[in-house]
Amino acid sequence: MTAVEDRRLSPYTGWTRGHWTALADRLLAAAGRYRSPGGARIDLPGPASRNGRGSDGLEGFARTFLLAGFRVAGEGGADPGGLLEHYARGLAAGTDPASPEAWARPDELGQSKVEAASIALVLQLTRPWLWDRLDDAVRDRVVAWLATVIGQPYPPINWVWFRIVVESFLREAGGPWSASDVEEDLAVHASLRRPGGWLSDGAERAYDHYTGWALHLYPLLWTHLFDVTGTLCPGSLRQQWASDLRDYLDDAVRLVGTDGSPLLQGRSLVYRFAAAAPFWVGAFTGTSSLSPGLTRRVAGGMVRHFADRGAPDGLLTLGWQHAWPAMRQAYSGPGSPYWAAKGMLGLALPAHHPVWTDVEEPLPIETGDVARVVVAPGWLVSGRRRDGIALVVNHGTDHAHPGDQRADSPLYARLGYSTATVPPLGSVPDNTVVVLDADGRASHRAGFETCYTTELPGGVLAAASTGRVRWVDTDGDDSPDHGSGRSGPVVPGPVLTVVSVVRDGIEVRLARLGTADVPVRSLRLSGWPVSDATRPVTEPGAAAARTPALRSEVRSLRGFTTADVAVEAGISPLGEWTAIPFVATDGPPAPGAVFAAVVVLDRGGPDEADPSLAITADGRHVTLTWPDGVSAEVPLPA
CATH class of the missing domain: 2.70.98 (Beta-galactosidase; Chain A, domain 5)
Incomplete structure (x- = not known):
């Protein structure tokens, strides 16, 4: 059933939470048709990345898992589509070394370090409804697979957060982890901070959407999902990160057009509306200076921009509005565009949250x-x-x-x-x-x-x-x-x-x-x-x-x-x-x-x-x- 526009609640986009859930369900259903027999891979059509089809299938699993996790968390664990059951099967097969669908471990393949973070993040977000219900043998294998990140080299860019998230979940699950790894990675993050709440994705002058959809997303989610007692992250650092995000969002909301398009600049543009992620993390963690109505306006404008222009048309492809493979980087595979799921983090917020109930407010460029x-x-x-x-x-x-x-x-x-x-x-x-x-x-x-x-x-x-x-x-x-x-x-x-x-x-x-x-x-x-x-x-x-x-x-x-x-x-x-x-x-x-x-x-x-x-x-x-x-x-x- 198609959701009906509500121009009273959403005078700029017309979208309600029902439009978001319907889009999420369509995306997951379309991708789910390419699920492997054991459920560990989602082998989407398109040119392979340099990492190969096995890695690309893991990417399809992990990045759609993000969207499934947001969808279920926002419903308080209700899962009428049986999404978590599909991913539970995949976790069992992917972490089983004897399975024909076994995933390459993070100590074997760099891309697995990236995807491990998405898996760990959703396992923590949906813990009562998935992790706590897995068989002990499956949990042990998942811990063993994730634990291969410990002590591994990570490039000093946004990737350091992948190790922090994984090791923090291992800590929560009673598995092995390394305090020195976390300390080292936090030091890298500190080195990337720049004036005005901005972060550079590395030592070069690399300013792009990674500032928002990675370097602002993970720190505050980490403090709210993993380090809730503050034993890993001192309060002063939390406050600093929150202040950085507020300053950044005050700039970022001015980098969105009236039609909802984000700025077309920087790498990995095939992630499309992942650019909405920092706006949602501000609302999710209560650290944003933007009003709930403005948050939904900017995030909804981005997602609708693509929905109205053919992306997604069933599957998210390597492209912008439509498939355009020339936009891909060497690391991009058919599952890569599903990092766009980060731009739908708002679905993890319940229907009664102000971001869904307050009236939309205009973008700065609309006033x-x-x-x-x-x-x-x-x-x-x-x-x-x-x-x-x-x-x-x-x-x-x-x-x-x-x-x-x-x-x-x-x-x-x-x-x-x-x-x-x-x-x-x-x-x-x-x-x-x-x-x-x-x-x-x-x-x-x-x-x-x-x-x-x-x-x-x-x-x-x-x-x-x-x-x-x-x-x-x-x-x-x-x-x-x-x-x-x-x-x-x-x-x-x-x-x-x-x-x-x-x-x-x-x-x-x-x-x-x-x-x-x-x-x-x-x-x-x-x-x-x-x-x-x-x-x-x-x-x-x-x-x-x-x-x-x-x-x-x-x-x-x-x-x-x-x-x-x-x-x-x-x-x-x-x-x-x-x-x-x-x-x-x-x-x-x-x-x-x-x-x-x-x-x-x-x-x-x-x-x-x-x-x-x-x-x-x-x-x-x-x-x-x-x-x-x-x-x-x-x-x-x-």
Whole structure:
């Protein structure tokens, strides 16, 4: 039976808890058709990950187990669909070394370390209805399988929480565990903390959705499900984590578009609405500063965004709205997208909880324009109420260290990301300022230095970054894709400085180049990619493209003499055709000269007059003056 929309309770999404439970049931039923005879694997169709089909089947089991656990916990243990019985069979077979469906142990396969955490988390969440009812022999085998994590090496990223969760469950179950492992992993987590409640997924400048769906999710769930007496985690640390989450959510709620789309940036985007997880963990643990109605609005908007656009259509596939295998990383298998279950953690809250009974409240972008500086990732966050698009201009994130010599990672190092666009796989990179060498190859600038990010009077945001660009031959790098750029022989180029000034959702992008020691053809500045099922409309001789939903335009303010649009097919999950407008110089740019362009992404509407631009005599500052009289002076680093 289809749930009926309730626009009184949910004026923005129409969804009630009944829509969520119905979606969960459909997802579980569709995946359950691929359950192995013993129940230990869910062998979903699609290309295998580099870990092989056995690992992928475990992934299907563990990640759908998350959703089943949330579903049953929210009903107080009621399980009319017999979900836990299916997973109990799977636990028995998967941990039996003599079973043909035996899982690779965490000390044998790295991916098992990840999936072990989902299993342990749900076993704790549903303990009275599953773990306590398992046969002693099965419990012993599960403990033995999980215990192989003890003392194992874990990369110093979000993975440390997988070991903390597993060993904490072992402790609760009376099994072996290592206090030194937990202490070591908590120290790694502490090293990942950054200003404003943000966390980097590793020592590199790796800011993405892992901040929310992993590095904020597990700590507070841990304190509420496992370490309830506080013997492992002191109260001061709990308070710190809660404060970090509140600060992070205050930013994250501004990174969601009116249509519910999360920001299309960073790796593992096939997890889709897992981006709702940090909002739910705030409600689940009572640590959120967001109201219950706003929590349901943002989380429900994300899930409905995909439900209304074909994902899921039965199964969650490797893609975004629909299947698009090119989005997968090397570690992605057919079961990977079911980490989206994290975005349905709210189902573990009972029907009488305020997140289900309070009236939905609007997103920040639905009540006014958004303008914010987020220091840790080096982002200028902007959104206009009339467009409903949230976007960031990026001068601090590249999944690299300063001075890195690798190529740019498209999902991290672009100058802009939004809730309506995604970096395509075409020949002209979007949202870049690049130097073209004599052969027309575009330069890379990952490893740049962030100069500043600041908010100025009049709602003006500004940021700058600088660094020596390079050309990288990556043809020989076939290493697994974990988010960083690729390596290869490097030809060093000149120093490139880029400044962004954003007001009312429109960016003025400035660039200045140092002296080049190699032949340079030109300087090119590209704008936002727009994608659609049909070929976008372009204007001859102009850097502008339109789809029925979006407009992207780049207008030269200073120095650029040519304008064009690159149009290609099959390079984006958002549509068959993608267009990227760009402007360029006719020849080599003069060292020290300042180049500037206006970069626009919107849903149409009135054209707005461009600001005037003046440069101080010493070339160290730029003043922009808009037609309404607002003026801003920004530094132009040498």
